[in-house]
Amino acid sequence: MTHMTKGTLSRRKLIKGAAALTAATAVPTGWAIAQAKPLKVGLMLPYSGTFAQLGENITHAIEMVIAERNGKFGGREIQIIKLDDESKPELGPQNADRMVKRDNVDVLIGTVHSGVQLGIHKVVKESGTLCIVPNAGAVGVTRELCAKNVFRMSFSNWQPAYGMGLALGKRGVKKAAWITWDYAAGAESGAGFKEGLEKAGGQVVATLTLKFPETNFQPLLAQIPGLGVEAVGAFFAGGGAVQFVKEYAAAGIKVPLCGSGFLTEGVLGPQGAAAEGVETALHYGDGIDNLKNTAFRAAFKAKAGREADVYAVQGYDSAQLLVIGLEAVKGNMEDEAGLYKAMRAAKIDSPRGPVSLSPSQDVVHNIYLRKATGGLNKVTGIAAEALADPGTGCKV
């Protein structure tokens, strides 16, 4: 649904008034009219359902960037239009249509859910609307389906798991198992884990899966002792991750558990002691010691009233990327070539460390190795530096 926070609404009224004033005093050229109009930034994110908090954190971070720049990117007023995509893939294309065709947004920032992302992708590829992905990790978006107007500032599912596999291999692990939900994100992570481990001389000897989003892990866990592996890698997220980590501990399995960072991201509280010592890899973590991160976390807490997380960072960087593009073309969205060129070349000083873009317009960043200790995902090192998704099959 389209709803605005009170702040944006009043700002919008002001802008309207300003535009009317301009129109009354002079007869502007077409370009000037476009400049006078605010730039519509559509936020198509989950504001209800399981992923609501992710959507809210991303939104807070984007609003932070807008506030930092006094409401203007490249000289253009920014007008935010929000739409709750409910994380319902079947509504994805229609909701994206609402943004692009009904509300005529200039930029679409969205979304969290990979299935919904595909729907957005379909619509923006046809309309040519600039789209920045603040979370969804579906690899296709920057691989075979990539488009010149679609950029991703979050991660690809492949990246964190690749980092984890690589780190295990370097440590000398020869045989590992992979366990996940049987859906695209699980499979894409699994591919990353396998590649990373194989690169360092190890091998994935078994892949165990269960239906998404089922939580009946017992039939899978019971198989692990018989596999003879030195490590178990996993990809689960949210409540599934809570349940899995707890059951893994309860089953008394001796093989160490590790995984893509989402296994312990934002869920360490409910996982409690069961998560202690679980190693994961992700592009963010607790204790990244740089000035940018410290400032960001403080500002986020002041605005949102809670600690920043990886999703907030992704939202923050998405908006930063938009700033870079718009400043390069001075707010003129018509200059597509200039806009995309500047965005592709962007070097961002992110709370997560240095960030740039790959040729397939996917984010390039460090993948950190973390260990769950006392309720925090403590960064213990870098699993893969400046890691880019292979971007297989992308021809931008």
Place this chain on the structure above:
Amino acid sequence: MDDARGSALLETRNLCRSFGGVSATRDVSIRLAPGELHAVIGPNGAGKSTLVNLLSGELAPSSGTVHLAGEDVTRLPVHARVKHGIARSFQRTNIFKDMTALENVRLAAQAVHATPGSLFRSAWRARDLVSRAQTALARAGLEDRSAAIAGTLSHGAQRQLEIAMTLATSPKVLLLDEPLAGMGQEEGLRISALLKALSKDHAILLIEHDMDFVFKVADWMTVLVEGAVLAEGTPDAVRTNAAVRRAYLGAQR
């Protein structure tokens, strides 16, 4: 005795049916000759309706067989038996209440007489079926009520409609389950006249509680008690049968 009645059109051999552990039909062997009006009587719970259901195919027997004109139809489902010429009416009026009387009967005619190729023709153009239906309605004495909605007909007329529906399928055998149920005197007379007329060209198996009526119209009678055949014969023979008097008639009167 069988020879005297000619060859059987409908015949059961050692028909049995039980529900759970309870036998509702025990070893029933009856014969129904062409042109015969054969009444089955018995006290409540004697298994009369079960027998009709076994004959029409609504129930499958536990053992035993049903033959129609020498052919074993035991395994045939209800609708296939209709096509072989067994039609039935129901004890509790069972019609399409929201349709016209004509449409009720036309549907019955359609079941047996429509060719598969005509299925997708407009129903209003199927003149042959309509005229068959009108004939059956007329035979049952309802020719002037054909446009009435069936549910609005009087009880008696609805019973007549039941019979018209069975007639429209051009049956050889009619199984009539208490056609007089709930009827007034006058309506009853109409139906009994109709049955007599029908028995000229159909074999009729009749279940009826009204003893005066049964003894008046039946050519042959079978007495069921507790699912088994107690006696059979002409009405006169049955009337004088001591076992029947003891078990049934005596108890009734």
Place this chain on the structure above:
Amino acid sequence: MNEQTRLLPHSRLGWLLLAALLACLVAAPHFVSIYHTELITTAMIAAMLALSLQLLVGGTGLVSLGHGAFYGLAAYVVYLISPEAAARPIWQTLPAAMLVAGLAALLVGSLSLRTKGFFFLMVTLAFGQMIFFVFHDTKLGGGTDGAYLGKPLIQAFGASLDLPRRQRPLGPYYVALIQLTLMYVGLALLMRSLFGRILEGIRANEHRMRAIGFDTYRYKLTTFVIAGMLAGASGHMWAMHRGFVNPELISWHKSAEALLMILLGGLGSLAGPIVGALAYTALGEFSQLVTERKLLVEGLVILAVVLVLPRGLTGLARRRKAAELGPDG
């Protein structure tokens, strides 16, 4: 007056209203925005799904909760047979989608029609979910995330509808409108035929139909397959229109939604599902604008319809007419 077909308008006024609806739909794209044009296309596709289900529910008295599966399956067929980054002509995709949906309906129907009542509901639901899981849990169609078609252009005999970008939504719009109209006319003719009379008989009293000699199972199965194929045509159009497939298209909620459209529009007419689908889409769009709690609105509307308006919107019109004409109208 004698032989009225139950699901069709009973008066000249009814037919006139239908014609007016058609005229509105023909003219609509010239008066509304691109966005709303596409929205109406979506509504018409939903109307096709509801209409195909009406053949079972209103026509034959079979309440299926697995009907959405044939719709979604057909959409997936379009995805699976479309080569990457190219379009297949509609005279290939449409029959293929309908054929596969029909075969699935044959399989599901032949088993589930062995049961009645609640069992039929549960079995159709379970088989529908089975088809859902096939696409949800395997890589066949992109798994849980779904997949999208490279180029879902409506194309026939080498000539594709190559409209300028602004007018591109008009292609699917009119193709959907034509299909919807054809489906209505086809079903109207079907209900008027001898076959339709059998369905009406089964709906009214299946037991009696068997007793007068109809092999009702065969007719129900035929109807189930026809309805499945028509649902397939609807799903095909969805794929063409949105160019995107997702397992949610198959889930039983889709069937429940279609049932709701039927109930909303009116159980007793073929036009009901169409009116219901348009109303339901409008309701969704409206509740999206006014509240975050869309499910609440939906749930309350369903409750209201079930409790207060059991004959639906078209039933409302009919009731008024009956009141004007007196008890015999």
Place this chain on the structure above:
Amino acid sequence: MNLLAQLLNGLQYGLLLFLIASGLTLVFGVLGVINLAHGSLFMVGAYLAYVIAKTTGALWLALPAGLIGGIMLGAGLERFLFRHFYHREHLDQVLLTFALILLFEEGRSFLLGNDFHSVPVPALFDFSIPVAPGFSYSAYRFFVIGCCLALGAALYLWIERTRMGAIIRAAAEKPEMVDVIGIDARRVHMVVFAIGTALAVIAGALAAPLYSVYPGIGDGFLIISFVVVVIGGLGSVSGAFWSALLIGMVDTLGKAYMPAVAGLAIYVLMAAVLLVRPSGLFGQRA
């Protein structure tokens, strides 16, 4: 080697399914209504356990609360909604209960939000018992097995040994019976619906620590319960018991040993049963 663990999993899963399916089959059989919102009742139980564990820290309270709350919820639903739908068409029942699903989900979202929550295992059972080399089985799962068996036994005694049980058995076999018993009918209806609801709610409460609580948790269980009822036969509680165990085993062993086809296994099983016995393995009538 791991077979024992897998059999335990199958048993525990099957017994939980039985609690849900037995309520469904009773309500179908005796009241003649289809309740799609039965899964939502399970969800209510799961969230009830979550709330109780969170506020009081004493999860065991969820059992008596589930029983009492379930009975009250069921009686209320019967009295104010379902009672008016016994003689309505299936379509109306389907949509009424579908609307209930939406309202339950919205209510849950309104009261408790949409997050996934894990529910801690009660401290008393928070230990594991080794059942295979390198693999332990949570004591709580044994507790769940015990609870389900106890409830099943109570249900069995109620249906087999009491007067109302006799009425219920008769009604499930011959629905006309319900009208014949007259004055008692209303009470029987309400009691059956309340018990069915309570069983689903308790099942949800028991399941919460095992599966966590999340939006739509009831949906998956609802569909599987349908399969259980279809295979078990309408209105047959003992049928539901054996069929639930069968499904639990087939599903669990399938997942463990043939993961590629496990998702379809129970549906294939259902298709096979329908082919051979359309009225279910233990059913009286179609």
